[in-house]
Amino acid sequence: MSQQSDTLSTARPYLLSAPALLLYVGVFMIPLIMTFMLSFYTFDITRGGILSGFSLENYTEVLSDSYFHKIFLRTFVLSILVTVFCVLLGTPEAYILHNMSSRWKSICMLAILGPLLVSVVVRTLGWAILIGSDGLINNTLMALGLIDEPIKLMFTMTGLVIALVHVLIPFMVLSVWAALQKLDPMVESAGQSLGASSFTVLRKIVLPQIMPGVLSGSLIVFALTASAFATPSILGGRRLKVVATTAYDEYLGTLNWPLGAAIAVLLLLANILIITSYNKFIERKYAQAFK
Amino acid sequence: MRKNTPLALVFNALFLTFMLAPLVVICLVAFTSKGYISLPTDGFSLRWFRAILDNPHFIDAFYLSLMLGFASATIAVSIAVPASLAFARYKFTGRAAIMAFFLSPLMVPHIVLGVSFLSFLTKIGWYGSFMGLVFTHVIIIMPYALRLVLSSITGLDQSAESAAASLGASNWVVFRRVTLPMIIPGVAGGWVLSFITSFDEVTMSVFVASPSTTTLPVRMYEHITETIDPLIASLSASLIFITMIVMLILDRFYGLDKILVGKGK
Amino acid sequence: MSFLHLEGLTKHFGDFVAVEEVNLTVEKGEFISLLGPSGCGKTTTLQMIAGFVNPTKGKIFIDNQDITELKPSKRNLGIVFQSYALFHHMTIHDNVAFGLEMRNINKAECQERVIETLSLVHLEDFAHRFPRELSGGQQQRVALARALVINPEVLLLDEPLSALDAKIREDMQIELRSIQRRLGTTTILVTHDQSEAMAMSDRIAVMNNGRLAQVDRPHRAYEHPGDNFVSNFLGKSNTFKGQVKDVSDGTARINASGVDFLARNDLFEPGTTVNVSVRPEKIQFCEPGKGQIDGSISTRIFLGNQWVFQVDSDIGEFVVVGQNTGREVVEEGHKVGLNWSEREVRVLPMENQA
Numbered sequence A: 001m002s003q004q005s006d007t008l009s010t011a012r013p014y015l016l017s018a019p020a021l022l023l024y025v026g027v028f029m030i031p032l033i034m035t036f037m038l039s040f041y042t043f044d045i046t047r048g049g050i051l052s053g054f055s056l057e058n059y060t061e062v063l064s065d066s067y068f069h070k071i072f073l074r075t076f077v078l079s080i081l082v083t084v085f086c087v088l089l090g091t092p093e094a095y096i097l098h099n100m101s102s103r104w105k106s107i108c109m110l111a112i113l114g115p116l117l118v119s120v121v122v123r124t125l126g127w128a129i130l131i132g133s134d135g136l137i138n139n140t141l142m143a144l145g146l147i148d149e150p151i152k153l154m155f156t157m158t159g160l161v162i163a164l165v166h167v168l169i170p171f172m173v174l175s176v177w178a179a180l181q182k183l184d185p186m187v188e189s190a191g192q193s194l195g196a197s198s199f200t201v202l203r204k205i206v207l208p209q210i211m212p213g214v215l216s217g218s219l220i221v222f223a224l225t226a227s228a229f230a231t232p233s234i235l236g237g238r239r240l241k242v243v244a245t246t247a248y249d250e251y252l253g254t255l256n257w258p259l260g261a262a263i264a265v266l267l268l269l270a271n272i273l274i275i276t277s278y279n280k281f282i283e284r285k286y287a288q289a290f291k
Numbered sequence B: 001m002r003k004n005t006p007l008a009l010v011f012n013a014l015f016l017t018f019m020l021a022p023l024v025v026i027c028l029v030a031f032t033s034k035g036y037i038s039l040p041t042d043g044f045s046l047r048w049f050r051a052i053l054d055n056p057h058f059i060d061a062f063y064l065s066l067m068l069g070f071a072s073a074t075i076a077v078s079i080a081v082p083a084s085l086a087f088a089r090y091k092f093t094g095r096a097a098i099m100a101f102f103l104s105p106l107m108v109p110h111i112v113l114g115v116s117f118l119s120f121l122t123k124i125g126w127y128g129s130f131m132g133l134v135f136t137h138v139i140i141i142m143p144y145a146l147r148l149v150l151s152s153i154t155g156l157d158q159s160a161e162s163a164a165a166s167l168g169a170s171n172w173v174v175f176r177r178v179t180l181p182m183i184i185p186g187v188a189g190g191w192v193l194s195f196i197t198s199f200d201e202v203t204m205s206v207f208v209a210s211p212s213t214t215t216l217p218v219r220m221y222e223h224i225t226e227t228i229d230p231l232i233a234s235l236s237a238s239l240i241f242i243t244m245i246v247m248l249i250l251d252r253f254y255g256l257d258k259i260l261v262g263k264g265k
Numbered sequence C: 001m002s003f004l005h006l007e008g009l010t011k012h013f014g015d016f017v018a019v020e021e022v023n024l025t026v027e028k029g030e031f032i033s034l035l036g037p038s039g040c041g042k043t044t045t046l047q048m049i050a051g052f053v054n055p056t057k058g059k060i061f062i063d064n065q066d067i068t069e070l071k072p073s074k075r076n077l078g079i080v081f082q083s084y085a086l087f088h089h090m091t092i093h094d095n096v097a098f099g100l101e102m103r104n105i106n107k108a109e110c111q112e113r114v115i116e117t118l119s120l121v122h123l124e125d126f127a128h129r130f131p132r133e134l135s136g137g138q139q140q141r142v143a144l145a146r147a148l149v150i151n152p153e154v155l156l157l158d159e160p161l162s163a164l165d166a167k168i169r170e171d172m173q174i175e176l177r178s179i180q181r182r183l184g185t186t187t188i189l190v191t192h193d194q195s196e197a198m199a200m201s202d203r204i205a206v207m208n209n210g211r212l213a214q215v216d217r218p219h220r221a222y223e224h225p226g227d228n229f230v231s232n233f234l235g236k237s238n239t240f241k242g243q244v245k246d247v248s249d250g251t252a253r254i255n256a257s258g259v260d261f262l263a264r265n266d267l268f269e270p271g272t273t274v275n276v277s278v279r280p281e282k283i284q285f286c287e288p289g290k291g292q293i294d295g296s297i298s299t300r301i302f303l304g305n306q307w308v309f310q311v312d313s314d315i316g317e318f319v320v321v322g323q324n325t326g327r328e329v330v331e332e333g334h335k336v337g338l339n340w341s342e343r344e345v346r347v348l349p350m351e352n353q354a
């Protein structure tokens, strides 16, 4: 801003970001690198636990064992299902919010976004109480005589999908909502004045413009589901292991840190790969729209 | 503005029910007088709320989480402000790369951070220390703090600062009297979001929390995996009440959507 | 020597030349406008004077002191920005008092000067409000008061009125000018609006592509533009390319596509290619064949106080402006003669780059 000697003003931005930079290198980069290295170590209970060295043993184990295949596949399917439901429910909800009067809109927004501020443990507990075998849904349905025996939701994929959709759908609504905010309100009126029906306006004018919001929302939901831990752990338990709970068990259950590290590294790589390629795809597809 | 059809309003009602059902159920169950999970059919009882106070386990964890949130949000914001100033005000080599680096914890699943921090803290002998917890939480919340602070600095009209300088204010006075007061709302918003994110975090904390330094969500998680009883429901209900108050305040001052847009990746 | 002096002031942003060799002298108490199209380097020049941009080359003197290296906070200049740049977290009073506070002026005197300056801009009743509670025009006057209260050596105004509505803008032009006259503060106004510059300034400095094109009193710059750019930027002009055929007694005969223009000239030698230009309001209609050239009216636009005609002729299109005197005027499609006096024809050099 003001005149300083040239060296000082060149150094200044680096000085300003130095505290954060130091912290990141010390407490973020180094731990990640340690985990990466750890994933090449071996674990042998008879020889005293973790043995340093370099071996691909953990990776070959994870990539060849059908037990792990099943877990990775389950995590993937779970993420797809949750994402699809979030898109199908969250997008229309965001659009409905968009069309509401501002008073109702802010009330509904509070109800939808408020849960984001509540710990995921608490929200999952709510579902555990609702869907447990003697949970409220089953008890009510049985008391009403609608079913004879409890519907199995706890420890099933269905229960897990329901709870994860609940946990993550606010991100979807938020993302589409942000896209809708950028929409010129006159565009819709213009479309209608040109003789398009409401449905056509929605499909041909609104949807293409909020597509970037839908896509980035899907990415958030997908990535967060793929690495979700608390909800699958509480509602899926040992019976429905996902990648995150498996890594947890390796670390804190069997104490096989190297194997847990390998699983973590694979999860991280998959995550980064999906995020960056998806972003590339969106950028390419919507390059013109963003210019 | 177009009107919603009746069908849309029904959808909206169902959607809101879905969003609120689990929270409402917790709040109802918390008032039961029975010793197991059930609706308070025979009157509201505060029995299980009183039980929380008799449980030092949870009380200690609650205080620890409060302090942790306080410390990590404060540290995160105070390093996010200078970093944001650098990004908003200077063009420098590596600017984009450093910025991406600062946001990159968002791309790393918390479980991965958890295992990494566990090895790291064990290695340097900080496992089980409060400071260890604080630093790991700072990493997790930095991206959120940075985004909100940065957007408030970028949105700032820089000419107000030039005006102050031309009126005779030194760099430091300009920062203290003009820049800081103008970005305070964004900084405060970043602090609150950071605090809440830290306070709620469970996945990473499960790894780095030791028996003596356990955060509230971790303790609750551990409790739930063993048993689901009215005690945990009343505790959760209390958290929901507190959150509601915070949320109403936040919404009043900022608009919830504006703060939380920063929460997405 | 003059009060404010810019000497070869130059600013490059990398390879891009934003301001090139600007030399300008401003007398004490003078009101001068930097006028030019958007992007021509006006703001950059002003920011160099204020100290927010380091000149690549050149010097700035105020009262014979070289201030080129001085920090902005030490220059004692008053600056008013287009965006007002008020401190939104302070009251109007505190905004205005800020500069005095920085000068450690005691409470009582500070209070007095704030009130005095606020009444100068008719805002003494608003001292305890916050900027957001004021209208755009009022906010701009706060910004002016804040800049004036420190008794600046020079007042710098960067498009201060361009965010205001047309009506308020005109009122503010008059008010600003009268305040400046009363205080006698040396003032530099940056604007892209030629009528604003002409209405307010003692002199205008027309800028083009980072260079000063002409510095003159408004009337003189309008009547005797130094080049084609100035001629067209300060109002409309009918400009044609031609060649000087002969010069006698200070009057040149210039041939443009077969039509001869007579013009006062003692600059250009016979044989030079030049531009000749006549302002639209200096042309009268007459019977076809009786004027310098004939044409036919292609469009006619009524603007209330005046008419604007487009006239097709053999050498191109003319724009002619006539006062609305209440009488009927020639209609579209009619043939007319165009007449002007040789005193109104300007001869300008060809742009060498074109």
Ligand SMILES: Nc1ncnc2c1ncn2[C@@H]1O[C@H](COP(=O)(O)OP(=O)(O)O)[C@@H](O)[C@H]1O
Pocket (backbone or CB within 6 Å): C013, C016, C018, C036, C037, C038, C039, C040, C041, C042, C043, C044, C045
């Ligand atoms: N900091 C900068 N970096 C690069 N180019 C700049 C910078 N500031 C101004 N410019 C360029 O210099 C030219 C002149 O800008 P400016 O002085 O703001 O013009 P004006 O005020 O006359 O509209 C413009 O083309 C602008 O893009």
Ligand SMILES: [Mg+2]
Pocket (backbone or CB within 6 Å): C039, C042, C043, C044, C159
């Ligand atoms: Mg400008």
